[in-house]
Amino acid sequence: MHYISTRGQAPVLGFEEAMLAGLARDGGLYVPDHIPQLQPGHIAALAGLPYEEVAHRVMWPYLGGAFTEAEFGDLIARAYAQIAHPARAPLKQLAPGHFLLELFHGPTLAFKDFAMQLIGQLFEAVLARRGTRLTIVGATSGDTGSAAIEAFRGVAGTDVFILFPDGRVSEVQRRQMTTPIEENVHALALAGDFDAAQARVKDMFNDFAFRDAVGLTAINSINWARVLAQVVYYFAAGVALGAPHRPVSFTVPTGNFGDIFAGHIARRMGLPIERLVIATNTNDILHRALQTGRYTRAEVVPTSSPSMDIQVSSNFERALFDAYGRDGAAVAQLMDELKGQGGFAISQGALEHLREIYGSGRAGEDEVAQTIRRLHAETGELLCPHTACGVAVAERHLGATPMVTLATAHPAKFPDAVEAATGIRPPLPNRMADLYDRPERVTRVADDLAAIETLISKRRAA
Numbered sequence: 001m002h003y004i005s006t007r008g009q010a011p012v013l014g015f016e017e018a019m020l021a022g023l024a025r026d027g028g029l030y031v032p033d034h035i036p037q038l039q040p041g042h043i044a045a046l047a048g049l050p051y052e053e054v055a056h057r058v059m060w061p062y063l064g065g066a067f068t069e070a071e072f073g074d075l076i077a078r079a080y081a082q083i084a085h086p087a088r089a090p091l092k093q094l095a096p097g098h099f100l101l102e103l104f105h106g107p108t109l110a111f112k113d114f115a116m117q118l119i120g121q122l123f124e125a126v127l128a129r130r131g132t133r134l135t136i137v138g139a140t141s142g143d144t145g146s147a148a149i150e151a152f153r154g155v156a157g158t159d160v161f162i163l164f165p166d167g168r169v170s171e172v173q174r175r176q177m178t179t180p181i182e183e184n185v186h187a188l189a190l191a192g193d194f195d196a197a198q199a200r201v202k203d204m205f206n207d208f209a210f211r212d213a214v215g216l217t218a219i220n221s222i223n224w225a226r227v228l229a230q231v232v233y234y235f236a237a238g239v240a241l242g243a244p245h246r247p248v249s250f251t252v253p254t255g256n257f258g259d260i261f262a263g264h265i266a267r268r269m270g271l272p273i274e275r276l277v278i279a280t281n282t283n284d285i286l287h288r289a290l291q292t293g294r295y296t297r298a299e300v301v302p303t304s305s306p307s308m309d310i311q312v313s314s315n316f317e318r319a320l321f322d323a324y325g326r327d328g329a330a331v332a333q334l335m336d337e338l339k340g341q342g343g344f345a346i347s348q349g350a351l352e353h354l355r356e357i358y359g360s361g362r363a364g365e366d367e368v369a370q371t372i373r374r375l376h377a378e379t380g381e382l383l384c385p386h387t388a389c390g391v392a393v394a395e396r397h398l399g400a401t402p403m404v405t406l407a408t409a410h411p412a413k414f415p416d417a418v419e420a421a422t423g424i425r426p427p428l429p430n431r432m433a434d435l436y437d438r439p440e441r442v443t444r445v446a447d448d449l450a451a452i453e454t455l456i457s458k459r460r461a462a
């Protein structure tokens with residue numbers, strides 16, 4: 001298995017190298033050069049297996065021998081022991097034909113733990129084998145950063161620097177990033193929004209001298225290994241609802257497009273997914289792009305679902321790469337237009353391709369609050385605002401095929417929004433009940449590339 005860049009100009013890499021690199025050197029994202037197929041018999045045989053076993057079988061064909069089967073099995077077991085539910089990703093029924101896939105039982109109460117916990121294990125194994133050090137840098141709208149810090153705290157051979165938009169993450173998210181005591185953890189509060197944080201991270205990757213000097217790597221959702229880990233729960237949920245004999249649909253609260261792109265990969269591997277629906281909040285660039293054919297960034301509007309407050313969806317580039325017939329030069333040109341002119345027109349052919357794969361919908365703030373309130377009244381479930389976006393959009397796409405909405409975060413991670421809608425303040429699970437009592441450690445930084453690079457060089461040397 002080989003990995004190629006969406007912009008066609010970076011070296012072709014194996015799994016391990018693509019994982020360690022994160023972003024490709026031409027600014028593109030790595031994608032597998034072909035998609036392995038799981039035959040219907042193999043998919044049927046996943047039914048009833050432990051989550052870890054499903055994970056092993058779904059991800060194995062992508063590794064190209066980077067780990068032995070026994071090694072990989074151990075790493076998976078260690079990663080998912082951190083998810084505090086025996087089913088790891090339990091399904092809960094909300095209504096006839098509508099299910100929630102609970103992906104929030106990990107250490108930071110959001111779905112990103114599924115990929116990040118595994119990546120932490122994979123990095124540790126690979127770096128020990130190579131005897132090298134890496135500097136992990138990520139931008140976060142809240143959940144990626146906490147998941148990365150939780151996965152890499154104390155991991156030998158790594159320093160982890162997370163840039164988050166100061167004042168724009170929830171208190172629980174911030175505390176999850178600022179309270180770990182390990183010295184390899186560095187939380188940086190940036191004076192700017194999430195897109196600024198993400199842009200500075202991209203700038204660091206394009207500064208090759210800096211990149212090589214500190215051994216920079218990205219664990220944002222641009223890292224292929226993260227997308228891969230997320231493919232697993234689509235299979236787990238699909239077979240639980242009757243795949244491959246019956247189709248299933250998914251609605252995915254979407255920001256950076258990593259999670260829903262994993263669903264697309266599951267479908268291409270052979271899982272019969274009927275509809276794959278993008279749910280956005282007020283920051284609806286993806287919904288607008290599918291409706292109008294123009295991908296145009298707008299100002300980021302802060303909402304109750306901050307992890308979806310994104311106007312430039314990194315992983316959408318992977319979808320464009322396929323939609324443009326894997327033409328790296330065409331993708332590179334679109335990305336130049338996005339950078340220079342703030343947007344681009346999707347070609348008619350590519351737009352048709354995308355519309356065949358993805359449905360979309362948008363839920364504004366009032367609708368999100370109403371959905372949280374109504375679902376609590378009807379079912380007793382408390383939804384986080386991201387999940388509520390998903391449920392609201394999914395309800396417009398219900399049909400004969402079972403619909404699964406991904407519950408991307410625990411309601412206690414966003415207690416203010418849940419309390420405002422229902423009057424109930426969801427408590428943190430017992431295992432993290434002392435989060436509000438732990439001391440915080442954070443460094444404020446200006447939106448200034450040189451200053452951020454200097455800080456990282458000094459801190460990692462220290």
Ligand SMILES: *Cc1c(COP(=O)(O)O)cnc(C)c1O
Pocket residue numbers: 110111112143144221253254255256257258259260307308386387408409
């Ligand atoms: C990250 C995140 C999302 C968006 O996922 P993407 O893979 O970036 O599209 C949605 N909900 C929550 C709670 C998240 O943390």
